[in-house]
Ligand SMILES: Cc1cc2nc3c(=O)[nH]c(=O)nc-3n(C[C@H](O)[C@H](O)[C@H](O)COP(=O)(O)O)c2cc1C
């Protein structure tokens with residue numbers, strides 16, 4: 001186990017398992033992101049080694065895609081859609097509500113590690129705007145009041 | 160007789176509590192000792208009525224919605240299983256006026272069938288297109304598609320038949336079919352609805368494309384924001400494989416075709432076809448220079464047919480009913496039907512599949528019912544984040560590739576986003592530049608740097624600093640982006656920006672004349 005709870009052998013297992021797939025690098029990064037919730041910097045040389053690529057190449061791909069986190073996320077992740085249809089239905093107010101309530105900006109995690117707030121540009125739920133996901137679950141026609149309930153519910157589920 | 164109830168598993172319906180409704184129905188049925196079969200269908204696309212459930216009765220499927228779990232006991236009391244009256248009863252689903260008025264070809268089955276059942280797909284005419292394709296030679300398949308007039312539904316509108324023929328005629332040891340399921344345009348969700356509601360039609364369409372081009376392997380490049388689509392597709396692929404619709408000898412044609420889903424990682428530019436190929440190869444999503452076009456040299460350097468979900472999902476009906484049947488719909492050079500996705504500030508958001516030629520005004524008012532807020536419609540954006548904003552006075556434009564282009568707009572993937580009069584169009588113009596800056600692949604300067612400069616210039620105009628000099632600067636910047644960008648991200652971002660400026664100069668703190676100065 002690494003200091004932040006990441007696991008070197010888990011990363012190596014993923015890399016070795018997928019190394020022979022066409023386009024393996026993105027598959028490996030995707031799997032690490034899905035399983036660990038982020039991509040520790042230390043995984044770059046490990047993957048580079050398994051795929052026989054330079055660290056720069058691996059780093060370049062890992063930093064190109066918005067999904068890949070380079071720090072561990074909070075216990076709960078809120079992803080608010082900030083694209084056009086949701087803007088037309090009150091996403092701007094929801095964004096402000098979230099920033100005020102959590103005391104953080106987009107792309108940040110609260111100091112107590114409870115919530116990470118992310119922007120996303122369209123969830124394909126534009127017919128039910130404004131939309132967001134909490135811990136991967138999708139919600140539509142969200143109001144600030146309903147958002148408070150949803151946040152309370154995920155926190156309760158944990159305890 | 161066992162009662163049958165449909166509850167959508169479409170993620171839009173889920174976002175409004177469809178799972179809770181499904182659980183409440185099962186619970187209530189158990190409490191009443193009723194033998195009930197619950198089927199999870201896709202959505203009919205009438206999102207203002209979601210979650211909308213349907214009870215199978217002797218008269219047909221009777222719809223109820225929009226529901227919440229709290230309504231469920233009362234529905235049982237009213238006798239909804241027999242289609243009884245209730246304040247939330249919508250009558251026969253097929254007779255709902257805004258559904259009945261549509262021309263559903265690509266969406267013929269979505270919302271009707273059980274997306275998890277290959278047998279249900281077959282019972283609703285599934286795989287008839289492939290059966291016919293298997294009796295034709297590749298040239299005949301390409302000809303049928305060309306005859307239909309089908310153009311790419313992903314944005315560029317390129318004739319599908321030509322692309323198929325090019326790949327077919329390019330000799331190679333291995334060829335690919337790639338389905339573009341990145342659906343990055345905000346305001347669009349038709350791809351998602353197909354993948355969640357009728358996944359087999361996409362698999363069948365890709366198989367037909369493969370048979371025509373001589374491809375042996377396919378990838379569905381799916382955006383990561385669509386986890387429910389991934390599940391539905393993977394389940395459908397497994398069934399198709401188990402039953403010989405995919406594999407080493409597809410429907411006894413002697414031809415192999417296999418398929419897998421690849422999930423993206425959050426990048427709008429990976430929706431651009433060459434960036435997508437790079438991404439499938441495991442690299443950064445950098446746009447490639449063309450030529451060569453992917454149909455000649457695509458994935459791993461091999462000929463690759465790459466098409467949008469809707470394009471591919473329309474091939475089965477074209478093969479089953481013939482190119483002439485499809486071509487009969489539509490106007491001018493826009494043949495067939497367009498799944499129009501209506502969203503934003505609108506009373507009845509949803510999926511409306513119509514023959515080309517319906518006007519924007521009909522879409523926004525007759526279908527959409529005007530704004531959700533009840534305030535006046537101020538602007539309508541057509542074609543996603545790279546599409547133009549249209550003011551009230553231009554809503555009579557027909558929905559058609561050429562007509563929209565003639566007004567400096569584009570049809571894109573068919574998204575329509577409505578704004579009421581509280582919108583600030585200078586903010587929307589700034590947002591367009593911001594989005595371009597965020598998603599630029601970085602290969603060319605006008606897009607990478609120009610978009611950031613664009614935000615700053617708009618800020619200065621709005622702050623009334625040196626307005627006329629900054630206006631000139633903004634126009635020059637847009638000119639450079641239009642003319643010197645490698646792909647449409649940099650090349651088309653000026654469309655929303657300049658249309659906002661042209662039709663809504665007041666929002667930029669300008670007089671009407673300032674903006675019309677060209
Ligand atoms: C910036 C950019 C983003 C794009 N995003 C998508 C997308 O999300 N889905 C899609 O099908 N096509 C998208 N396209 C269009 C594709 O490049 C390509 O034209 C399409 O996959 C071809 O399929 P079609 O002919 O069936 O439309 C995008 C193009 C650009 C320039």
Ligand code: SF4
Nearest residue numbers: 600602603606646649
């Ligand atoms: S226009 Fe932008 S996104 Fe397109 S190739 Fe150039 S830098 Fe990349």
Ligand code: FES
Nearest residue numbers: 081086123125126
């Ligand atoms: S714009 Fe928000 S879900 Fe599509």
